[in-house]
Amino acid sequence: MSALRVGIVGARGYVGAELIRLLAAHPRFELAYVTSRELVGQPLAAHIPGYAGDVQYTSPAYEDLPALAADLVVLALPNGKAAQIVQQFDDAGVDPVIIDLSADYRFDPSWYYGLPELTRAQYSGQRRISNPGCYATAMQLAIAPMANVLDGPVQCFGVSGYSGAGTTPSDKNNVELLRDNLMPYALTGHVHEREVSKQLGHPVEFMPHVAPHFRGLTITANLRLSIAFDIEEIFARYRGRYAGEPLVRVLDEAPWVSRIAGMHHIELGGFTLSGDGKRLVVVATEDNLLKGAATQALQNLNMAFGLDEFLGIPL
Numbered sequence: 449m450s451a452l453r454v455g456i457v458g459a460r461g462y463v464g465a466e467l468i469r470l471l472a473a474h475p476r477f478e479l480a481y482v483t484s485r486e487l488v489g490q491p492l493a494a495h496i497p498g499y500a501g502d503v504q505y506t507s508p509a510y511e512d513l514p515a516l517a518a519d520l521v522v523l524a525l526p527n528g529k530a531a532q533i534v535q536q537f538d539d540a541g542v543d544p545v546i547i548d549l550s551a552d553y554r555f556d557p558s559w560y561y562g563l564p565e566l567t568r569a570q571y572s573g574q575r576r577i578s579n580p581g582c583y584a585t586a587m588q589l590a591i592a593p594m595a596n597v598l599d600g601p602v603q604c605f606g607v608s609g610y611s612g613a614g615t616t617p618s619d620k621n622n623v624e625l626l627r628d629n630l631m632p633y634a635l636t637g638h639v640h641e642r643e644v645s646k647q648l649g650h651p652v653e654f655m656p657h658v659a660p661h662f663r664g665l666t667i668t669a670n671l672r673l674s675i676a677f678d679i680e681e682i683f684a685r686y687r688g689r690y691a692g693e694p695l696v697r698v699l700d701e702a703p704w705v706s707r708i709a710g711m712h713h714i715e716l717g718g719f720t721l722s723g724d725g726k727r728l729v730v731v732a733t734e735d736n737l738l739k740g741a742a743t744q745a746l747q748n749l750n751m752a753f754g755l756d757e758f759l760g761i762p763l
């Protein structure tokens with residue numbers, strides 16, 4: 449079987465680096481090209497610990513991408529950049545599988561929204577895949593098992609490591625400003641608030657913060673329920689919903705972000721009910737660069753090529 453060739457556009461970033469590591473170790477995918485304007489001409493091995501291949505960063509013009517003949521193209525660029533690249537493939541009549549890691553196509557019904565544990569039943573061979581946001585992944589997996597008994601909006605308090613803000617310098621990845629600090633931002637209307645509300649068909653109110661650690665996020669979700677539950681019923685719902693899901697672990701205790709860095713799965717725990725059984729608090733932790741981005745992208749890419757969804761993901 450010949451290898452499936454992958455192009456990564458925007459590979460200098462944190463997510464691109466994680467994808468390179470995963471794809472280089474994958475039994476069916478190989479790197480066709482890996483782009484960065486800043487690192488053009490330099491070997492990946494000089495920048496990606498653990499990568500031992502001889503591929504170098506290139507910086508092709510967008511109009512030259514279709515001729516590079518990849519079976520699949522990963523867009524790992526900042527928001528707002530994907531459409532101009534997708535247009536180049538459309539204009540050239542070249543139709544690789546394209547997966548976009550940004551928020552650009554998450555509201556476009558002609559793209560498959562790939563949060564496999566919740567949406568894989570809707571995958572029917574689409575060649576355009578939108579990868580969910582990192583916080584949005586954690587919020588949806590934390591809320592979905594209770595979706596049919598929610599009473600009013602769900603509130604989610606989120607704290608992310610600063611790798612969530614990417615490599616472009618800003619206050620949110622400025623280690624001096626973050627030292628001993630917790631930085632609130634986008635306290636209403638964050639794109640992930642809209643994304644989760646749309647996907648779940650239920651309003652979610654999201655309050656993100658960025659913290660001094662590098663990777664890993666925590667969501668603490670407050671769910672008001674239309675009927676009373678006891679804690680055993682809550683565990684039964686979550687364990688039942690995610691039975692057989694290797695990348696979702698339901699814990700007895702509250703998950704800690706310090707334990708999730710570098711892990712490919714999400715943890716749900718800290719389940720706490722109010723005395724009347726009608727208010728549930730759930731905590732989710734996830735590595736924003738892995739299940740929040742690169743690992744989830746690999747699940748989607750495996751699915752798009754008819755491979756085992758978890759092929760190449762260390763479980």
Ligand SMILES: NC(=O)C1=CN([C@@H]2O[C@H](COP(=O)(O)OP(=O)(O)OC[C@H]3O[C@@H](n4cnc5c(N)ncnc54)[C@H](OP(=O)(O)O)[C@@H]3O)[C@@H](O)[C@H]2O)C=CC1
Pocket residue numbers: 457458459460461462463464483484485486487523524525526527529549550551580581582611612613614615616736737740741
């Ligand atoms: N970080 C995270 O936790 C998550 C990120 N995402 C999404 O994944 C995507 C990548 O994120 P991340 O790796 O953090 O981002 P980074 O900021 O770390 O990297 C962005 C990449 O895009 C390139 N780039 C930057 N600006 C431009 C530009 N104006 N035009 C063309 N290329 C540009 C950079 O390379 P160069 O400048 O060298 O060309 C770099 O390779 C984003 O859309 C992000 O929203 C999704 C989930 C989680």
Ligand SMILES: CC(=O)N[C@@H](CCC(=O)OP(=O)(O)O)C(=O)O
Pocket residue numbers: 527549550551580581582583608609610611612613614620639640656657658
């Ligand atoms: C700390 C921080 O800034 N985090 C980013 C989340 C990263 C992400 O997943 O954003 P996309 O929707 O662009 O993929 C943010 O809040 O925008």
